[in-house]
Amino acid sequence: MGLFILRRVGVMLLTSLCLTFVVFFLTNLHPNLEKLAKTQGNVRMTDEQVEVWLENRGYMRPVIVKYGEWLGVAPGWTRTTEDGTVTGRCVALAATPDEASTFCGVLQGWWGGSTVFKEPVLGIVGEKLALTGRLMLWVMLLMVPSALIVGVLAGMREGSPLDRTLSTVSITTTATPEYVSGVLFIAIFTSSAVGLKWFKGTAASAMDAPDFENFFLPVLTIALYGMGYIARMTRASMAEVMTAQYIRTARLKGVGFRAIVLKHALRNALIAPFTVIMLQFPWLLNGVVIVETLFNYKGFGWTLVQAAGNNDIELLLGVSVVSVFVVLVTQLISDIGYVYLNPRISVT
Amino acid sequence: MDPLTWTGSLGTVLNPVLFFLVPLFGVAVAARILLSLVTPETAVQSNPDGTLVATGGMQGGARMASNGLGLLLLVVLLAYLALGAVMGPQAGIIGAMSQQFVPVWIALAATYALSIRYKRRLGLYGKLFDSTIGMIGFGIVMFWVFTAFFAGVFDWIATQDSLSQMSGMKNKLPGEPLAQPEDGTYPWYLLGGDNLARDVFSRMVEGSLVVIAIAPLATLFAFMVGITLGLPAGYYGGRLDTLLSFLANLILAFPVILLFYLLVTPEIVLTGLPQYMAVVLFLFPLIFAGVLIHARYRTQPPRNALWLSVVLVPMAVIYLSAINEPESKVTFWPLDLFDIPSGILTVFVSVVFVNAPTVFRIVRGLVMDIKTRDYVAAAQTRGERPWYIMLWEILPNARGPLIVDFCLRIGYTTILLGTLGFFGLGLPPESPDWGTTINDGRRLLSIYLHPALPPALALLSLVLGLNLLADGLREESLRD
Numbered sequence: 086m087g088l089f090i091l092r093r094v095g096v097m098l099l100t101s102l103c104l105t106f107v108v109f110f111l112t113n114l115h116p117n118l119e120k121l122a123k124t125q126g127n128v129r130m131t132d133e134q135v136e137v138w139l140e141n142r143g144y145m146r147p148v149i150v151k152y153g154e155w156l157g158v159a160p161g162w163t164r165t166t167e168d169g170t171v172t173g174r175c176v177a178l179a180a181t182p183d184e185a186s187t188f189c190g191v192l193q194g195w196w197g198g199s200t201v202f203k204e205p206v207l208g209i210v211g212e213k214l215a216l217t218g219r220l221m222l223w224v225m226l227l228m229v230p231s232a233l234i235v236g237v238l239a240g241m242r243e244g245s246p247l248d249r250t251l252s253t254v255s256i257t258t259t260a261t262p263e264y265v266s267g268v269l270f271i272a273i274f275t276s277s278a279v280g281l282k283w284f285k286g287t288a289a290s291a292m293d294a295p296d297f298e299n300f301f302l303p304v305l306t307i308a309l310y311g312m313g314y315i316a317r318m319t320r321a322s323m324a325e326v327m328t329a330q331y332i333r334t335a336r337l338k339g340v341g342f343r344a345i346v347l348k349h350a351l352r353n354a355l356i357a358p359f360t361v362i363m364l365q366f367p368w369l370l371n372g373v374v375i376v377e378t379l380f381n382y383k384g385f386g387w388t389l390v391q392a393a394g395n396n397d398i399e400l401l402l403g404v405s406v407v408s409v410f411v412v413l414v415t416q417l418i419s420d421i422g423y424v425y426l427n428p429r430i431s432v433t
Numbered sequence: 434m435d436p437l438t439w440t441g442s443l444g445t446v447l448n449p450v451l452f453f454l455v456p457l458f459g460v461a462v463a464a465r466i467l468l469s470l471v472t473p474e475t476a477v478q479s480n481p482d483g484t485l486v487a488t489g490g491m492q493g494g495a496r497m498a499s500n501g502l503g504l505l506l507l508v509v510l511l512a513y514l515a516l517g518a519v520m521g522p523q524a525g526i527i528g529a530m531s532q533q534f535v536p537v538w539i540a541l542a543a544t545y546a547l548s549i550r551y552k553r554r555l556g557l558y559g560k561l562f563d564s565t566i567g568m569i570g571f572g573i574v575m576f577w578v579f580t581a582f583f584a585g586v587f588d589w590i591a592t593q594d595s596l597s598q599m600s601g602m603k604n605k606l607p608g609e610p611l612a613q614p615e616d617g618t619y620p621w622y623l624l625g626g627d628n629l630a631r632d633v634f635s636r637m638v639e640g641s642l643v644v645i646a647i648a649p650l651a652t653l654f655a656f657m658v659g660i661t662l663g664l665p666a667g668y669y670g671g672r673l674d675t676l677l678s679f680l681a682n683l684i685l686a687f688p689v690i691l692l693f694y695l696l697v698t699p700e701i702v703l704t705g706l707p708q709y710m711a712v713v714l715f716l717f718p719l720i721f722a723g724v725l726i727h728a729r730y731r732t733q734p735p736r737n738a739l740w741l742s743v744v745l746v747p748m749a750v751i752y753l754s755a756i757n758e759p760e761s762k763v764t765f766w767p768l769d770l771f772d773i774p775s776g777i778l779t780v781f782v783s784v785v786f787v788n789a790p791t792v793f794r795i796v797r798g799l800v801m802d803i804k805t806r807d808y809v810a811a812a813q814t815r816g817e818r819p820w821y822i823m824l825w826e827i828l829p830n831a832r833g834p835l836i837v838d839f840c841l842r843i844g845y846t847t848i849l850l851g852t853l854g855f856f857g858l859g860l861p862p863e864s865p866d867w868g869t870t871i872n873d874g875r876r877l878l879s880i881y882l883h884p885a886l887p888p889a890l891a892l893l894s895l896v897l898g899l900n901l902l903a904d905g906l907r908e909e910s911l912r913d
Contacts, residue, residue: 096679103683108695116700246465246496256904260897262848264855264868265889268875272886276879286879367688374690375855379875386690390856393694401691408688 090417097413101406108405109152112398118144121396125200141166143174155197155402157190197399201391206403209388214407216292217373217384220303224369228308228315229362235312236319237354241346243324252320258313263375267306271379274302288380303380307372311365315358322357326350356426363419367412437608437621441525443516447509454506461499468492514538526608526623530634533590533623537579544575557836560909567905573898577891581645584638591635592619595865602626604881607633627870627884628877636865637887643866644895647777648846651784652839655846658717658785659792660835661724664823666793667800678797681790689787690852696783697858705762707779712756712763714785719748728821780859784849788842795838799831806830833910837903844899851892867892 111117121144122135130138139145143162153159154174163173163182171182175189177198189195196206239251258266273279275286284302291299326332327350335345374386381387385404392400440448468491517528518535531538545568552559561567583589593599599622601612607625614620624634666674684692696707722744730737754770756763761775773781803809804827812822853859854868862869867888874885 100679100683100686104686108691111695111701111706114701114704114706116703117698120700242469245469246462246499247469250462250466256900257897260844260900261893262851262896264851264871264875265893268871268878268885268889271875271878272882276882278880278882367685370688371690371852374688375852378856389688389691390694393691393698396700405687405691408691409686412686412688 086421090421093417093420097410097417100413101409104409105402105406106152108402109155109398110148112396112401113144113148113151117396121200121398124395141172153190155190155399157188157192157195159190160187161185161189196403199392199397199400201395201397201400206400209400210385210403210407213383213385213388216382217377217386219295220300220307220373220377220382220384221369223300223304224307224311227304228312231308232312232315233319233355233358236316236358237323237346237351239316240320240323240354241327241350243327248320251316255313255316255320258309259317260313261310263306263310263372264379266309267302267376267379270302270306286380288382292383303376303382306376306379307369310372311369315361315365318361319354319358323350323354326354329353356423359426360419360423363415363422366415367408370408370411434610434614434620436606436610437522437529437623438525439608440513440527441520441523443513443520443524443528447512451506451509454502454509458499458502458506461495461502465492465495465499468495522621529621529623533592533634534580536583536587536589537576540579540583541572541575545572557906557910560912561902561905564905564908566901567909570898570901570903570905573894574902577641577895577898578645580638581641585642585646591632591638592621592623593632593635595631595636595639596863598630599626599632600630602632603630604628604877604884605630607883624887625881625883628873628881633870633884633887636870637867637891639865640867640870640888641891641895643860643864644847644850644892647781647784647850648843651781652788652843652846654714654718654781654785655788655792655842656835656839657721658714658789660796660828661717661721662789663793663796664800664828665819667797668804668819668823668827670801674797677793681793684786684790685794689849690856692787693783693853693856693858696786697779697853702775702779707775707782708756708758708761708763710782710786711778714782714789715752715755719745719752722748724820725824728818728824731818731821776860776864780850780853783853783859784846787849788846792838792842795834796831799834800827803827803830837907837910840899840903840906844896844903847892847896847899 118139119135122138123130126134126138136145141164143151143164146162150159154161161174161176163171163176163185165171173182173185175185175187176182178189178195179185186193194207196210198205199209202209235251235255239248239255242248261269270284271286274281274283276282283298285299286302288299288303291303332345332349335349340349370386373384374389376382377384377386378390385407388400389404389408391397392404438444513524513527514531517524517531518538519532520528521532522529524531545562548555548559549562552562561571580590584591599611599613602609602622603626605622605626607623609622609625610620611618611622622632622634624632624637627633627636662677666677695701696710701707723741726740726744727737730740750768750770753766754768755773755778757766757769758764758772758775758778759769800823808830809822809826812826817826850866851868851871854864854866854870855872857869857872860866860869870888871885871892874881874888878885
């Protein structure tokens, strides 16, 4: 088991390295740098001015060197201008140019600075993650129990009217992407055209003071899309368990239906959905980006869109490291958890 | 001219019936579910003379009530459409829309009549018509396919040009007559006007063309890539499998939206990256077809050469025309038959790129399962080559799950296309596709609902139809 986890962590590191390099490479392509120069400097810069701007800020060097600097395995660039002032990647961090360390990268704990927000990346990512974490927590609290209940109720009597109704509901929610359900909810519950006005159409105020009125719709929008999928998996798993031999045995010895479902079937039926729930995290991340944009909730997904839209290289790298980490860790947890839940499977 | 109401003169008769039936139907269904929880199940009782009688009781009554009311409701709803198709604008907005869709209704009716008549000879497709869910799903999907076809080829269904702006029609509500009607134009905006005074209904219809043209084809390409790489990965295993799986997992670890932002922005298009990706990804169907034929006719050289040339030469010409485009990075081929608009190509390539790793994983898993079967061992003992076994022994036996996933994946691709439009990536901003129109409409959502809702509901219905179709296919393919 220890070896398995060690190997997986190794693969995770390798994946993160490859992935950040891909992001680094794509964001450092010349047209992207040009766009960066024009948004940060001046929109009406000539081509030569753009080159000078990029040259002065150390962008015009080979990608692999810049990537090494970001990682902290290559010495940060320095540059002495004509009037004698020293600028450089690490110089900006220290009080005087002499005190600046040679290496300043991820390994030294410096994740770079955002060009859009003019703040250190680590601080932004931490702050935004806290906001999105709160959103995700409520999504999970709403999505997982309701999906499991719907799935178990539908799967315990396959083909019953209850099953058909619940299956129709869950298949509809899986067919409704967040930007459709979000638009529908905003239209029905917040607009003055319908007139219900139960909730607020924007969650901007929920960043400081979340309450039911401004926070429920974003949570519901993300939760619904994932819910249908988990519910269908739970239903399939439950329906399969209900046809197992030991359930028939329990019936034949006279156990009541309620006891069969709760005591014999439920625990075995919940093994498969566990994996599905863990693997839903990457999808939820997607939903978070859409919903935060739609409801103007300035969390992690919103930051991703801002960073990507403005070619904010170091912020985008920070964001992608975090999201890759989330994806891979949930995969690992789902694999390990599956082994613990199901003694018939082993990792080796 | 007066604005149209939703149901027009038809509404005076049918609306009260509908308002009476809907709550009644809801009550019947709720009663049925509640009764099934608290009362014992209905049993089938066999009589001494050999006949069967269902002992109804309360549950039986509730079932009959909900089924009967459901049928009545369906008849009323169909009456709106059928009478509307005959009466046109007299039957309000719904009638006018139904009349516009008349070619689609005829095509759907013909498809269903023919398919049900010959369903026993049509294999898996015919079996679809044994499952109600599959039939409903197929109906919804074909509705949009025919809509896209008639709107794209004959320019029929749409009432106005999807790009032209009419003065005085900005943000007008559904059913509004044109402010300055000219001869020969349709005199209403059926679903109202959007923020730029364009016809919402026509844009929704034209938008289906974008989705129906891209989504299935992109999914097909993703399957070609996934199958061509997944078969050897699953069959050989070892280092090849480790490498390919690592690459697939790498792509899957990207958040989809980040990948889109990295691949689809105008700056990246300038570097030619999407075109280079197209050069690689579009090659896979050629490889697949070539290997497929060669594996089959390897021992008959004349036939092999004939089939290879018949299939590969046209495909190569199409391939070279597709990747070449004047004034871009790839322009080496002189005989450029057609140009794909750069926005469409970029969107297409990135959607294929995002979908292919998942297909790869599914195919790999299926192959690893199937390669332990006896018929594979038999083929190996016969001395068949690995690629023959993969393509002609394993692949046909994996077709059930693959077809089901294909349907689901078209739905997922539709969602991805909508996501791209929603973030304003790839397609031009005036494009009528559903994602872009939803994005346009959401800005004024708190005041005007009508520009955002039709494309949202259209997208929802198409994806729902594809999911139902996949469910029906799964049910029927599990049956044999």
